Amino acid sequence: MNRREFLKTASVTATASAAGVAAPAVFSSARAQARSETLLIVSESGPNNLDVQGVGTNVPGYEVSWNCYDRLITHPMKDVNGTPYYDRDKIEGELAEDMTLGDMSATFKLKKNATFQDGTPVTAKDVKWSMDRAVSVGGFPTFQMKAGSLEKPEQFVVVDDHTFRVDFLRKDRLTIPDLAVVVPCVMNSELVKKNATAQDPWGLEYAKQNTVGSGAYKVTKWTPGTEVVFERNDKWVGGPMPKIKRVIWRMVPSAGNRRALLERGDADISYDLPNKDFVELKDSGKLTIISTPYSNGLQYIGMNVTKPPFDNLKVRQAIAYAIPYQKIMDAVLFGLGKPMFGAAPGGVKEAVWPQPAPFTTDLAKAKQLLTEAGYPNGLETTLSFDLGFAGVNEPLCVLLQENLQELGIKTTINKIPGANWRTELNKKDLPLFTNVFSGWLDYPEYFFFWCYHGQNSVFNTMSYKSAAMDAFIDGARSAAANGDKTAYDADVKGMIDLAFADVPRIPLYQPYVNIAMQKNVTGYEYWFHRRLDYRSFVKS
Amino acid sequence: MHGVIDMTQATTLTPAEEARGPLLEVHHLTVEFATRKGIVTAVKQVDLTVRKGETLGIVGESGSGKSVTSYTLMRILDRAGRIAEGTITFSGIDVANATERTMRDLRGREISMIFQNPRAALNPIRKVGDQIGDVLLHHLQAEPRNVKAKVIEILEQVRIARPQERYHAYPFELSGGMCQRIVIALALACQPQLLIADEPTTGLDVTTQKAVMDLVTELTRARGMSTILITHDLGLAATYCDTVVVMEKGKVVETAPAEQIFRAPQHPYTQKLVRATPRPGIALSDLLPEAPAVPSPLPVGERSAPQAMGEGAQTSSQMPDPVHAAPLLKVENLLKEYPRQGVPMGFFAGLMGKKAPPEDALFRAVDGLSFEVKKGESVGLVGESGCGKSTTSTIVMRLIDATSGKITFDGMDIGAIPAKEFAHHPMRRRIQMVFQDPTDSLNPRYTAARAIADPLLRMGEQFGIRGAAQMRAKVEELATMAGLPLDLLDRFPHQLSGGQKARVGIARAIALKPDLVILDEPTAALDVSVQAVVLNLLEELKQTLGMSYLFVSHDLHVVRLLCDRVIVMRQGKMVEEGTSEQVLEAPKAAYTRELIAAIPHPPV
């Protein structure tokens, strides 16, 4: 849509904008009109792919997918400390109007009036094609589907045009929640197939550039690295009609500028500002600031347990006692984080995750442990962090480095560019590093499966391997699937206790998702993917 | 000679105007410059008078203040300069105190000026016609619609052929002489009353010089203009001026009618200058003042040699008769070709104007030249710029390779040794050179002693010098021979005068006791009085050390003084060869005659 057309629509809706007013005034009123129905979001980086099932789609890409595509089911909201927060334990239909859960299958009835953005109706065929695609394209989407035991195209069955069934491979508590994550989105299969090629049967290239779903918004303009413009899909049936007609998402690399834009009222929402800015903006009272802890997420210090010196438990413990926890909370996070240290000793009481570890800053103890470990004169190592999150990571590492220095541990700080971070982690030879992990599915065994299990996934950044740990994790998974609460709780407590005893990674804190909005913007909802859901926003 | 007669007639033709009194009167003019060393007085208490229609010559060596005087008259001094005292009255206008606006009206319209380097005096990126037009328009001598016609008319007056075409030419497309005509046109465009010509012909060939001077004389005469001719060349001034003013160190030392200056110079400085000016019928030693003013370059015992020569005697009378001596250097059929493009511009800049056929891909700088230099002989290589004399000397120096031809030195075919390898060849030390520009030929970062020692350090094995003290002694010996005061040895080139630098260059050239020294216009950049001393020094050294000289010069008079034989070159070829007397007094070739005729002939 170019500006002239846009003005036309704007003037249709504008009741009082009479003819005969001087040209600039018309422009201005049109702009004012547009403003009230437009949400301007600023963030550091933008999507690299509009298709969550595409190759190498980055996190901002998930936001596009979330808003432009529908899934069969989704979660309703509940209230957590006054903020709408997705309800992990409840499911509601999005494209499906009804879900029947069998013993080894689930059947979905699709909404009859649901259409794709080009007007074609959404059918079970499209749903199957989309699910097939997700489990077939490989890479992250396939992996994510697998986490819910959704692995083979045969699992997805078209019953009739508006009925769709998912057959379970095995009993898995995560199967249904996994259908509500970002990946299993429903695409306009005919449209994609039309634009697919022999080399690219799933139409990855086409879907990369075009949103082909039935979701509440569609991308009308995308300039990578610069902006994404969304328009509302007025025929959306997945939920109540969103209030915001248009969303402009601009990439502003400089954090200072993002804050300036918010403070001057030019931008409506920003969600990656430095913590300090959030705290100050909150104190100033000019903006609405919402901070929510990452669900199932932790910032931690990881150590490679396969190589000296961190193969030595006492060294790992020494590091755990050397960390300046409170300083990090104060000077790095400005309080915007939930401490995950200083728990009372004596074992885990509750089967919840994340929970604080029993470590505190105790340099004397750390020194003693290090001496016991055979490093009375300290040691040398490198401390790595992801430059993409330098705002937190850098001061954190500097503070840690300073304390380690007191133990005689000399560290060289190694900044790794964001794009290379995963690659470096994958090599599994960083000795000491800080990182964040958070799981979409908010279950302890999910977290531990990724981070501590001996299958050694990329997120087991410490290369930790323990038969006992694997037994706890596998036990917890099967107990959850079978609904055995007691066994489940015991296994979860066991794995947490073991994780704290072996300390391959040291929990620091649970980070917060921070959102700053203008006062006239409301309707923020917290989602497991931590990105914005435009559908609920209201601008007055 | 005709010009001179015309002039005197012209002056006498306008007695009425003369009677009206002076056009320009300068009284007690003092000009000061603020420099980093403090105030320097460049012009002291100068008095000048220029009458209407008169041509006044201001003669002086470098630093005499003659140019500053002329700039002061135009009030175009640098910011640092100011008139400290005195008055300048031009046609009743107080120039010293006139407003800048008045001066702008005066400049170009009433007083105009022509400069030494005509090519540099023109805006390189503006068409010459437009440059003349600018002046005409500025002084309201033309209107935009008729300016072009006016310019072409003026171009015709200065004898520019095809003026319509030349209007659109840029300075780089014209020869030096042509550029000077444009500058003259520029100066005369607005019919000024006074023309100041500041070294108008320096750097031009003699034939061009004559043509330019004749033109200036004719045009100014025809317009009844007054002229101030500023020059270092007393001969030129005496030839073309009515009155000559001699300046030294900012002061006027003598003012006299032109005829009297040569005949009866009054002031010692004028006398020295007159003596030092090379002219027909004198010997080398005649150039020097009676009492040597420079430090004695030679041990007393050897002094007598040049002085023993009688009037008009051959300078090399003490030497073994060169006619029968064995040839030291033999050049046969020397040929040097350059591709037309890629030749250094200065090399044949003079030729550019002559419009050599452009289709010729190769340009012959030296075209089948053959000659000999015998042991103890001095041979002069004379010609105008672009004649190939410098190329020849550079090839003989073995700094560049010839296209073809043979060069035999002391029986050895040195032409066969590539120039690149010659640097390390034992023959290298036997052929040395004195360069044209003493400033350019000295490394600004080396002291005089280091410069003189350089050849000894590289090729001085034969002298068996050991240690610093011996080296110093040797350097001092060489400096003494070259007449360089020993206390100057630790100075850097910029702390030395031109003559001193020339001595350093000479000391360096003789350090290795060469057999042949090529003198490439060794005095061209020097004042006449210094030239006189240097020429004598060279002659003395030749006698003492028994060297041969190949003397490259544009100046026949100078060549005659120093050389036994002269070779006249033109366009890469030899025009005439013979003893100096033969060539100068009974030239066979027309070109040689033309050259000789073009040398200013002051009324002696």
Add this chain to the structure above:
Amino acid sequence: MLKLIASRIATAIPSLIGVVIVTFMLTRVLPGDAAAYFAGPAATPQAIAEIRTKLGLDKPLPVQFVDYVTALSKGDLGSSLSTGQPVATEIASRLPASAELTLSGLILALAIAIPFGIMAAVKQGTWVDHACRVITTAGVSLPVFFTGLLLVYVFYFKLGWAPAPLGRLDVFFTAPPTVTGFYLIDSLIAGDFETFRSAAAQLAIPTVTLAIFALAPIARITRASMLSVLSSEFVRTARAAGLTPYKVIMVYAFRNAMLPVITTLGMVFSFLLGANVLVEKVFAWPGIGSYAVEALISSDYAPVQGFVLAMAILYIILNLVIDLAYGVIDPRARSEA
């Protein structure tokens, strides 16, 4: 003239080859692994190896180079990993943004620095001269990103004079139909003054930031060449002919003094393109510099190679233009060609 252009291009070819080789080598030694990036966060080593084969990254370097050059000769610059777009398209859309910014910066710098340089030369040694020197030097002494942030802080955040640093246009304007890719020009062609105003407003502060940085080299060379021309003999001739100081300085001295300035412009432009990288980052400018920086940091070969190639070609074109401009001013250069 065509001959001149052809010979210019011919002499540039070895450099171009050099650029292609150097860029290729440089990008291959960058740390980071495109295959791992493509494979996504949870990939197995096998998956990564598969993708590596698919991308041809397992082949020996010379083979990869041949592949790259072959693709290049077909005009295929590859696709960016991080934005997912074909590099050629991205460069085509981003280059005008950078060029518009850089050229505006350069023009503004020239407009200020040349009069400064002339004034400094004409009033050599006076306080004007010293002031020019201090001011321009101060400009070049500030890191551009710092200047940029400071200007945003003062003129946008504090004073509110400048529009939000959100790229080339205010969010509520749509880009004019592309003709040149320069919004200022395109909006005028479209007759859309409102957009023109917005584009100009957005351009103002980044342009000033760049211009401040470019003042010193231009002013310095202007002053130096002006000084040498003013002391030249033809200027003395012009003065002696009574021409007004204005005519002497502007017609005689200035045009000659511009010759070295023009020669330096090529270097200043290259210098500004470098500075541009940082300015674009500060002003969220959708240009090619910030694109290259992001790509470089994420070891994204294709955009880096494409960027460098585009820059090299731009640089060659620029030098060609400078040569031609030189020819227009200087008849001597014309005759040599």
Add this chain to the structure above:
Amino acid sequence: MTLANPADRGSASSSSGLAATLRHAKYVISENPVTGLAFGMFLVLIVAAAIGPYIVPYDPLASDTKAALQAPSWAHWFGTDQLGRDMFSRVIVATRLDMGIAIFSVALVFAAGGIAGIAAGFFGGWTDRIVGRISDTIMAFPLFVLAMGIVAALGNTVTNIVIATAIINFPLYVRVARAEAAIRRQSGFIQAARLTGNGEWRILLTQILPNILPIMMVQMSLTMGYAILNAAGLSFIGLGVRPPTPEWGIMVAEGSAFIVSGEWWIALFPGLALMFAVFCFNLLGDGLRDIVDPQRRT
């Protein structure tokens, strides 16, 4: 053996030369107050680099989170940063590193680019063509991006910053040295040196090089400033010096996030220091040009 002699004499006489240079320097400074200022500034930088780490009031690396983000005060002249480190100490201590980067990169490029340029200008022909091509190739890259690429490829160390800075300045030095050498190539003293049996390389090193040194010094002074800016720019985008090492560019980059929130001092003081140094080198370059120019010295 004999080579030493005139050199000895040279040094004997150079005391007078040195005195003359000093006199001249004094004159230039008094003539041009700005150059005098530049010399003063240079002295400050040298002192800060030499003794800075020993005189600063706080450990530049020591954090004190209780005193974080304090505005300039008597206790902390330049305030404190996010981790409570004393900005004054950090700014002063950074001088040594920044100056080091500047000096080493300039020395490196002087050695490489200077010699290559002189050889190109003096020998011409193939030498000229090869050197010309190399520097053309470098020039065809936007220089800052090339520096980024080099540092990104070779790794994030101070040494690599020095190397990258040297490489991107290479064409500048080649250009200056080449032009100066080409001017002198045909001059009389070079011809004279040839006549006395000096080989070409010998002429290049003993005759041409000393004459080009002054103009190269000017160039070095000017590029010192750019070297510092370049390192700062690299730090700004995350390449460059590792934390917590104090370096001006990285401090400005860190501080830039705090400008809008009002903690201006974190970016401002390192920014001023950066400006101070670059400014000083630039002015110094201009001043040096006046001093070393032998034509203007009398």
